[in-house]
Amino acid sequence: MKTIQAVARYFPENCGGIQTHLSELLPELEALGVESKVVAAQEKPEADTYSYQGVEIYRYPAFPVPKPEPLHGGSGHGGFEYFAQWLKQQKAEIYHQHQWEPKCGLAHLRLAKELGMGTVVSIRLPHPICQRNTLMFEGKTACDGKLDLMRCSQCAGVPKNLPSTMIQALSQVPISVSEKAKGKLGFLALPAYIAERQKGLVEMAKYADRIVAMSQWVYDAIAINGIPEEKLFLLKHGISESLVKTTVSQPRKADGILRIGFLGRWSPTKGIHVLVEAIKCLPTDAPVELIIHGVPQDEPYRQRLMDRIGNDSRIRVANQLKRDDISAALSNYDVLAVPSQWLETGPMVVIEAHANGLPVVGSDLGGVAEKVTHGVDGLLVHPSDPKSWAEAFALLAKDSSLLDKLRQGIKPPRTISMEAADSVTLYQRILAEKSVKTAYQMASSL
Structure with a gap:
């Protein structure tokens, strides 16, 4: 073939x-x-x-x-x-x-x-469906993905007092004309963009023999828009067998410090700011350490966080990791933090953590929530609430038996x-x- x-x-x-x-x-x-x-x-x-x-x-x-x-x-x-x-x-x-x-x-x-x-x-990614590109309704809660002209227009920035008849009329304006509306009244172009997204999803289903959903929420979001289920195929990620360890990760080091790892981009959607604020919420003598291995993307965002971290010895910004170094880095953590602020089909780092016998503390959202079973192989917390993350870290730092239980609860990951x-x-x-x-x-x- x-x-x-x-x-x-x-x-x-x-x-x-x-x-x-x-x-x-x-x-x-x-x-x-x-x-x-x-x-x-x-x-x-x-x-x-x-x-x-x-x-x-x-x-x-x-x-x-x-x-x-x-x-x-x-x-x-x-x-x-x-x-x-x-x-x-x-x-x-x-x-x-x-x-x-x-x-x-x-x-x-x-x-x-x-x-x-x-x-x-x-x-x-949510991009084919969501004008915000996150599938987070008004940036706060997970959306079901149903494309609705009124709801999506208002979520994306159209004033709520704009009449539905006006939104409907704006949705009929050609994109080339809507582009000219950008500026102070840029929201006038949004209904046309959303109408085009609806059209694009229908066109995708027309020309694709199958639409592969890499996560269950993607499958559900496409199906709710009327795409026939016989067009859909759920195909979840797998990980290279070379990255799968046959033994459970090592217990906490003798110093009693809970080492929390983060791997991902310097981007607001990845939620590093939530982790930083969570550590700041904890008492200064809390036995925790956050190690950030960030990938360059949003430099102003990174700089703001560096300023916020200041001289806090509990937060360490480490070098960006190469692909071959990820497994070794994971072996030095007690848990991996995955504070995604939007719906992801992965992230793959969750599977990589479990492949290394490492529990995950993750956002109760999207693909993270599909891959982590709360209380079994990790903990799921409110995505954007630093206090919830702080409480999860404090619990794990205090209760080493819980950490051991989560390690033992990790099942062999799906392979590539x-x-x-x-x-x-x-x-x-x-x-x-x-x-x-x-x-x-x-x-x-x-």
């Missing part, structure tokens, strides 16, 4: 979790008889072809860099013809798109479908080979359906 795996960017340039996970998945697919090529955009005016970790990579230009927009590339972008020409030359049976944005979006999926390939789109096997099952199912459809069409034409 031959497949095309499509992403918005790829190695060796700086990449995120989607590309990292894909690079780890490809060898597993190959071991199961699936040949893959990666196609990815690049912000250059020309195309490139090269090999990375034994996989052929084709980089098509997305130049000039397209602006973000709700249909996620419905009209193509500068350089799209390079992608089109390359894809037409491939003899692939499956086209699997792992992102949904202008550089890798609707136009790319539509072409693959028109070329007769089996088509798959994986959804890992399991994910690969499920992916192959999905691909085979799509091809079988296409074969039956082709046979039926041929019989009908006789």
Whole structure:
């Protein structure tokens, strides 16, 4: 079986979790008889072809860099013809798109479908559904994902006193016109954006043989918008077997200090500020230490937190970790803190922590809540309440037996080979359906 795996960017340039996970998945697919090529955009005016970790990579230009927009590339972008020409030359049976944005979006999926390939789109982020890009209703509570013009417009910033008739009328304005409304009255463009998101989800379902939900909340959010469940496939992440330890992590060190680790981006959505405030809520003699391994992203945010941390000896900002160093770092913690402030399908670090026998204190939200069982292999707390986090840390610092119980409650994690096997099952199912459809069409034409 031959497949095309499509992403918005790829190695060796700086990449995120989607590309990292894909690079780890490809060898597993190959071991199961699936040949893959990666196609990815690049912000250059020309195309490139090269090999990375034994996989052929084709980089098509997305130049000039397209602006973000709700249909996620419905009209193509500068350089799209390079992608089109390359894809037409491939003899692939499956086209699997792992992102949904202008550089890798609707136009790319539509072409693959028109070329007769089996088509798959994986959804890992709230962006295809949520104008706020977080799926947090008014930034405070988890949303069910139902696209509703009135509710979504007001959540995104339209004044609540704006009449529904006005919102409905604004939703009919073309995006090109709405763009001109930005500025002091930028909210006037929001209804049109939300209407386009609704349209984009319908178009995705039209051209994708399957929409892969990488978490249960994604599955539910897509289904609640009327997408047929036969179009959906739940495919949860797995972790490389090389990262799975066969022994439980070591008990707390003799000094009695609860060591709390954090791995993630310097971004408000990752919630480092909540952890900092939680430590500040605790008595100065509380036996806790927070170790932050941050990945650069939002420098003003990082600087504000550095100022807030000051000379507090209980909070240590450590170096950014390389991929190969994560397992060793996790072995030095007693718990991993995952204070996500938005709905995530992962984060993968939760699975990595459990693979290393490390309990997780995480936000009771989205993918974190799906991966952590409260009181069994970790603790779930209110995402944005520092006092709740402080109470959880104080409890673990005081009760070492609870920490031992949580360690013992960790079950073997789902592996990436399991994910690969499920992916192959999905691909085979799509091809079988296409074969039956082709046979039926041929019989009908006789």
